[in-house]
Amino acid sequence: MIKRIVVVTGANSGIGLALCERLLMENDQIQLCLACRNMQKAEAARTALLSSHPAADISILQVDVARLKSVCQAAKELKQRYQRVDYLYLNAGIMPNPRINIKVFLSGLFSRKAIHMFTTGEGLLIQKDRVTDDGLQEVFETNVFGHFILIRAIESLLCHVDNPSQLIWTSSSNARKSAFSLLDYQHSQGQESYSSSKYATDLLSVALNRHFNQQGLYSSVVCPGLVMTNLTYGILPSFFWMFIMPIMWLIRIFTNTFTITPYSGAEALVWLFRQKPESLDPLVKYHSCTSGLGNNYVEHEKMDLEEESSEIFYQKLLDLEEQSLKKLSTAAKTIHSSVS
Template sequence: MDLSAVSRAGAVAAAAAARRVVMVTGANGGIGLALCERILSEDDQIHLCMACRNMQKAEAAKSELLLSHPGVDISLLKVDVGNINSVIKAAKEIKKRYQRLDYLYLNAGIMPFPHFSLKAFLSGLFSSMFATGEGLLTQEDWLTDDGLQQVFMTNVFGHFLLIRNLEPVLCQAGCASQVVWTTSSNARKSAFSLTDYQHSQGQESYSSSKYATDLLSVALNKHYNIQGLFSSVVCPGLVMTNLTYGILPPFFWTLLTPIMWLIRVFTNTFTLSPYNGSEALVWLFTQKPESLDPLVKYCSCTSGLGNNYVAPCKMDIDVEVAEIFYQELLKLESKMKANNYITGDHN
């Protein structure tokens, strides 16, 4: 037996086991892909798991990352957070692959069929209304095959189920894991209701879902910090992605883009590029999760000169409401199990 070869193999296995594992949902484009690129620039020794719905786009994104970071350790995982079966299947696969998960970036999300109010846009350009997005966008929504509102399922409940099913690899004694939600300045308290948390009766499902993730993050910290799991929320600012470009016809963006660059001189929330928008997400990768404030949203900002920085912003959150919402999600999870939408124990 070649003991030196065995020793080298053991050293390689130990090094692989010591690598931090980072998983990003919605990683094949926009802010998710920019985040992957920047995290690999911070630490090219991590194992990156790109969790995507479209595997063809995921393969293309992986190839793009390998061009700029040859030799890095990247794997792909198929998951549609808008589908319960897909989430449960993906969670089982993750638990087979990894002994622990250090970072879980919950970045996937949808804003279907947005309707844009040009009047609200023009009247609110330099007002607080524009900063919050109030009145600018309404959306259409529909029911999933599981009987849930699609936006709520994709942006909130699918990720909640993912966390619940990943407890064994996220919650380990002596090792802190971090969950990071990509939320929005459009996360408004006025759009959310505990009596209609799926937002089946309104027209601002996206805003409601993003406020719901803010609530959920606060509640997760209350219940999971003692188990070594910490949750934070990030606002990327106004970023031009496929989701954003879908709001208006292309010729409108041709007219508006120069104006938006001008506005950025006066407001730090116009990050515009996915790279800039990922600033707070990458910053959290360098922080100790135990040191973060659970009631703060970390915002990506860009100065008029193009300098990126992170600004903490206290969230408009009622802790009691966050706890009630968390309990409602647990009840919904139990209901889905009772109706056989979810099979097996979440652990």
């Protein structure tokens, strides 16, 4: 029996690690690759997974999706290791320097929109972004473009008409159309870079289906719900969570999007592992949900986007890919010449 090969970016903690644990519970015969930036944390995650699944085939791969050189090297290693990749979970993501918009928080706290505000983070969360060594906005490069480059670099491993592969993006309920602009798709001018980047992944997923379904590659997006991870805990001081967590567990009785734990947040990601990709709707986002009694399930919801916009965005990414890789190649030649 041929083992299915699963690659998960950002697999060393949070939803990524919970996903890996659940995938091994689902099928411990897979070949699982933990694609992480920090090798020490990746090795710790591998050890933890092997403690509960000692016979599992688990490897680690170093990749920093915020550095194109690292992404290209990781793609090269994947092509050396495998002849195909069946599942590529595009999970790694950042929300740097998150801050609460106090004005929005106070005005919404005692309004009818309070639960909606906490569920989606609409207008509530703002971030301060920065420019990477590649000359790109960090949140955009990490959450979107680095993954896009990885997909493009390993197309030969992903595209098999006879046995389709799946791309599965960890998106968010914070993926809002109002935060994204095709004129500033890296979100260099705003303060909601995370929301913009997650909407961008939704657009990109739709475009990838249009261009690659006939080649045996399918893409889906998932919203894990409100999950408490290192990313979430960074939004507020630690002492604040001591007071708010009981309230959040109470709110979960009334809204199914408060999945809270990474295990529950991974529900839709695992559900997609079981599905035939040809049967999935490319315009649907799959939501992890948890009932008030703690039962996990998946809901489907049409995405708020235009297919024309997804195609325009895709073409912009292709142009940016050409420019970025040319710049990277030029830099490498310059370094080689100076060393020689």
